[in-house]
Amino acid sequence: MNLPVQTEGLTKRYGGRAAVRDLDLSVRAGEVYGFLGPNGAGKTTTLRMLLGLVRPTAGTVRLFGRPPAAGRLAGVGALIEGPAFYPYLSGRENLRVLARYAGTPAERVPLVLDLVDLADRAGDRYAGYSLGMKQRLGVAAALLKDPRLLILDEPTNGLDPAGTADMRRLIRRLGAAGCTVLLSSHLLGEVEQVCDRVGVVSQGRLIAEGSVAELRGAAGLRMLAEPLDDAAEHARALVGAERVRVADGALELAVDPDRAAWLNTELVRAGVAVRELRPRERDLEQVFFDLIGKETTDVR
Amino acid sequence: MSGSFRAELVKLVRRPAAWLLLGVALVLALLFTYVFPYAGYAAGTAGPNTDRALPMLLPDQLVGNSLGGFPVFLGSIVLILGVLVVGGEYGWGTWKTVLSQGPSRLAVYAGKLLALLVAALVVVLAVFGAGAVASVLIAATESQPVAWPSVPDLAVGIGAGWLIASMWAALGALLAIALRAVALPVGLGLVWMLAVQNLLTAIAAPLLDWVAQLQKGLPGPNAGSLAAALGAASDTPGVAATVGGGQAALVVAAYLVAFAVVGGALLRRRDIL
Known part of the structure; x- marks a missing residue:
């Protein structure tokens, strides 16, 4: 065609x-x-x-x-x-x-x-x-x-x-x-x-x-929790290490946002204080600047 | 191409600058061909241009009188028109607007050239018409008999004027395409027509034989020769029988075709920025 x-x-x-x-x-x-x-x-x-x-x-x-x-x-x-x-x-x-x-x-x-x-x-x-x-x-x-x-x-x-x-x-x-x-x-x-x-x-x-x-990439969750290291360790155990990333003092979790309630319950049960848990979705601006920045770096 | 031609005609007719140029052409033609010579005659001034006496201002001299301006000053005005019609698209950035509608570059260019041919004919007819009115008025004022040129002479004169004017318009179009602008092509075109041609004729040609020979192949002297062959007064700037009328007509026609072809080739080849 x-x-x-x-x-x-x-x-x-x-x-x-x-x-x-x-x-x-x-x-x-x-x-x-x-x-x-x-x-x-x-x-x-x-x-x-x-x-x-x-x-x-x-x-x-x-x-x-x-x-x-x-x-x-x-x-x-x-x-x-x-x-x-x-x-x-x-x-x-x-x-x-x-x-x-x-x-x-x-x-x-x-x-x-x-x-x-x-x-x-x-x-x-x-x-x-x-x-x-x-x-x-x-x-x-x-x-x-x-x-x-x-x-x-x-x-x-x-x-x-x-x-x-x-x-x-x-x-x-x-x-x-x-x-x-x-x-x-x-x-x-x-x-x-x-x-x-x-x-x-x-x-x-x-x-x-x-x-x-x-x-934008796959949706996920962003979490603020204390202590952060314990939260990361428990989260890795719950969803898999490859899906958990620590960035800017927060956890970024590559999981379906629908699993937020379950994750919150499990972490609280494990003694982690979850202060904030919300869907993470990159807007196009982030994507754009990531791409442009990468391209510029590659060219240099 | 007919769509492009009609579009160009509409643009030309609605463009104030085109009417301004026509007005300037008529005023210049009347002033230098009839008003000043008649004023000098009426005042009894005995100047060097003795052939501008009353018989030269009467209707039977219409063809030569009307053609006299086209080798230089009326030609300059038509050249400006040629630059405006093509160069305006560069100045306003409208090439992309026009070509985005789908016509080929050559179709648009052909439409422009055809519109310029029409405009050149209108200028020539207007100059002949204004000259006819002026000469009749002078004849009536001086109680002279009114005798018109024969129809074949009129037709040949109008055709020659149209040929010369079209050549200058095509040169204007070519300059606009080559320089992709308006101001510079107008400036350079006028420098060539008003200064360089005269300098070559008045200074270089009498001193150097090869320049004198070169003159026989240039557009201005050939336009002047064609006008001279049809009765234009030899004291008119640019009018001189450098070559015979037939050869001059062929050379002018060849320049018209060459300017048009080179302009089309350049337009087709170059990017529209």
Whole structure:
């Protein structure tokens, strides 16, 4: 089956510097894929290669099984590195001009303006738009072709909190409606809230990929207890030594959080004073910084 | 490509700078071709440009009078238009917006060139039209008979003006693609048209034979030769019969094609950053 996005060995070098290195990326149909990475990690260069704006130094790009140039980006909508439009035209006129390039009926224009909640100001000149309005217009342009694949690069940049929430709802709605979304972002919360799967890119390389739950790792328990050494010894005896780790003055237990009550009872019975026992779940931010830190260390 | 062409036309028609350039072109053409010469005639000034006497301002001289500006100053304005139409996409960062909609680079580029051809024709027709009105007014004021050039002469004149203007527009487009900007291509293009061409003609060519020979192959002198062959006054900057009219038309057409092809090849090959 032809995946909406598939790259193999994708590489882009500028002089001696590799912006993207040997990137294998697969985005499945119907999923919202988070492309996560710090600034300068190579996200936008990758997206530009997906759209044929930048030629890869090596490797291949396929969108729905075809190279971007051959497929003329059929069924693909994109907003790359911030919105850019003609300042002397209104928002509506800009979209009409783009519809002509796309060969899309002009009837789509009011529909997408409604979708991004910009219909009221669509007659204003683009030059007078706020950053948030420009961003909405950029998303509207990406939706013009009623795409099967939507590539969005930092779509909530410049939006106020309400606008950000609206945009995330829109992305989730599009995903639920079967549209594949490739969402590039450095906002961990955004990716965590919206995406089904996440790829983490650092220094041009894909360093991790999986669902948010997979990246967080297995859930567990975190315990504060006294004396800590006795608690660790009893816990190892109860759940297995390999599942117990002492970190930052606490016990981290790789066990199902549902076993908390049983564990508490057993430890108290063994004379350990349990002060705190709660589920331990790494958020994506922790995962991200662990990965980025590891990658940076590896490279050094 | 038709979608790209229509999109480019809409952008061009709605762009205030395009109308400003058309207005400037008409004002310059009228001022230097009709207003100043007629004011000098009316005041009885005996200047060095004796061929600017009343007969040169009448309707039968419309073709030459209208073409005279295209080798240099009207050509410069069309070159600026060419830079704006292509370079604006770099300046505003809109290449990615346009290309993300799916058209190929060459389709968009072809649309731009076609829109520029239309714009160049509009400029030429406007200059001819304004010149016709001005010359009729002068004829009426001076009680002179109104005789128009023949239709074939008018058609050839308009075609020649269109060819020259299109060549400069294509050069502007090429400069914009090569330099991926607006300001620098405009600056360099104007330096070439207004300074370098004149310096070569006025200073270098009389001193060095190889420069004089080189002139015969450059776009400006060929545009000037084409205008001269169709009756443009020889005192107009850039107008001189360096080569014959037929050769000049071929060279100008060759430059038009070359500028367009090189621009397309560069655009197709380079990354859109």
